[in-house]
Amino acid sequence: MSAAAVEHPCDDEPEPMLVTANRLMGQLPGHRVEIIGGVITVAPPPDGPHANALTTLMIPFLAAGLHGEETRVLQAIGLWLPGGPEDYAIPDLAVVDADFDEHLVENNCYDPAVFRLVLEVTSGNYKSDLRHKVSAYAEAKVPVYVVLDRRHGRLHVLTEPTGCTYDSHEVYAPGQSAELPPSIGADLTLDVAELVEAGRPRT
Numbered sequence: 001m002s003a004a005a006v007e008h009p010c011d012d013e014p015e016p017m018l019v020t021a022n023r024l025m026g027q028l029p030g031h032r033v034e035i036i037g038g039v040i041t042v043a044p045p046p047d048g049p050h051a052n053a054l055t056t057l058m059i060p061f062l063a064a065g066l067h068g069e070e071t072r073v074l075q076a077i078g079l080w081l082p083g084g085p086e087d088y089a090i091p092d093l094a095v096v097d098a099d100f101d102e103h104l105v106e107n108n109c110y111d112p113a114v115f116r117l118v119l120e121v122t123s124g125n126y127k128s129d130l131r132h133k134v135s136a137y138a139e140a141k142v143p144v145y146v147v148l149d150r151r152h153g154r155l156h157v158l159t160e161p162t163g164c165t166y167d168s169h170e171v172y173a174p175g176q177s178a179e180l181p182p183s184i185g186a187d188l189t190l191d192v193a194e195l196v197e198a199g200r201p202r203t
Helices: 017-027 048-063 126-130 132-139 192-198
Strands: 032-036 039-043 071-075 078-080 093-097 104-106 115-121 144-149 154-162 165-172 177-180 188-191
Touching (some): 048 093, 048 192, 126 132, 132 165, 154 177
16 A cells, blocks of 8 residues: 655745744854844854943943833843834844833834834944844834944944934044933933944954
8 A cells, every 4th residue: 555645735835934033043042033124134142342342332321320210221132123024133232111021012022112222233244233224223213223333443323213214324433422312311422432442352
């Protein structure tokens, strides 16, 4: 007696991107998996200088009282993006409304309306942080986007999101101070030289 082939009509259907992204996260511990513009991106675990820069960045945010009753300062919190049905990003750092946990959307990601600021520290993916994520965060109407560009030793502060871009894009070099909009919840100025030095690999 021969066995008949069993048809599986669903086998040809691609799995949802969220399923693929979550599977990749399980297979690649420590990697950051995001879906931006309908494309899955995978970033390797950050190096030590990246982590050092991120901690150095957190200090003034905490000192300004942004981790309190009205806002919270959080690392690697998921942000649900409006650009695609399954798009999401995981910024290195964010300032969010204190009631963010009441605004969970899906896949451990939160409504962009609770985000006052997102911040990225670049690794090898600096082009994504300065291009694709600019569009994604602007479309999500995140009011302030800050990028510490370790490759070029610069700090970018983008404000006034309109459509898929930011109307204001200021670039600061070491020796300058970057003043962030008070809309984040406090007056805050960042020392660019200190941040660039914190993110520089040691030889």
